Structures are given as C-alpha cells and as structure tokens.
Amino acid sequence: MSEKFVFDASSPDADKYTEVDKFLQLTERFCKKGIGSIANKFASKFGRKNDSKPMSALKRAVNIIGADGIDAVYDDLMHCTKLDRSDVYIGEKYLFRQGSFMCRLKDIKDCYVYNSENTEDIAYFCHVDISDETGDETLEIRTLSALKVQRQLQFDEIRKLIGIGEQE
Secondary structure (H helix, E strand, O other): OOOOOOOOOOOOOHHHHHHHHHHHOHHHHHHOOOHHHHHHHHHHHHOOOOOOOOOHHHHHHHHHHHHHOHHHHHHHHHOOEEOOOOOEEEOOOEEEEOOOEEEEHHHEEEEEEEEEOOOOOOEEEEEEEEEEOOEEEEEEEEEEOOOHHHHHHHHHHHHHHHOOOOOO
16 A cells, blocks of 8 residues: 555445545645645654654555455444544544544553643643654653543553553
C-alpha cells in the first residue's frame, strides 16, 4: 500500500474502507490537494508537540490495515467502546481516536499522566507511548480531571480498557 489511503471503490471491501476512512478522516486530512504534505512540512519546521508527525496517523493506519487486514480493523471499529468524555474508542485489538489516529493495543508500551503547565492552570492528560512498524510516538488519549482522586479513577479506567494492569 502507498502512503495514501486509497482503495478500489469497486472491491467487495470498499464499504469497510469507506467507514474506516470516514471515522479517521484520513482522505479528508491527508489526501486532498496535498494538504498532508503541507502540514508535514509546517509541523517539521516548527516541531510542535503531538503534531510533529502529522503523516504518521496516515502511515500507521495504512500499515495496520495492510498487515492485519481491513476485516479485522473494521470489525473492531464496529464493536468498540467509547471512552467517557472523549473521542477515543477502544476495541479488542485497536484504539481509535475519531478524526485522528488508530493503533494496536498490543503496541502500547506505556500509559501515563502528563501534566502541562503551559496555561494559568495545570492541565492533566492521559498519554500512551506506542512502538510499531511505523515508529515510536506519544499519543494523547484524553484530558483528565484536575481533582486528584477523580483523575486517578479516570486514568485507571483507561489503563483497564487498553489492557494495562493497575498502577503500582
């Protein structure tokens, strides 16, 4: 497969590719009018955190579908669970962020709380480190509560859903 999310519209699996594409918005973000390459050049020049590899979402999806097959990805997407107050969906094999990215659960190497002090208040996020054939990357899963007890409950729920044991 190429770095573009293209598929044969007349193939029997075209509807599955279309659904995955619509959910992740790959064609819309990366394959129309060269916007993906412009975003890639801009982000690499300015090196913004979480946006430093804008094309990796496309490459990762293409690699996963190429290796695991569209049936596995589509079936997991159709039966996944939405994470509360988030645009993240977790299936048996994959984690999907609507309009953003997907990854294999088995490729998640670490899940942790990241705090950002860039604003007037401290903001907390759940991040995961993944490592797969596309490379190593840190992805933001969701914003967590500022209240310590609530934040820990939210974090523990995410870890459980992605199959990582409770924090020591």
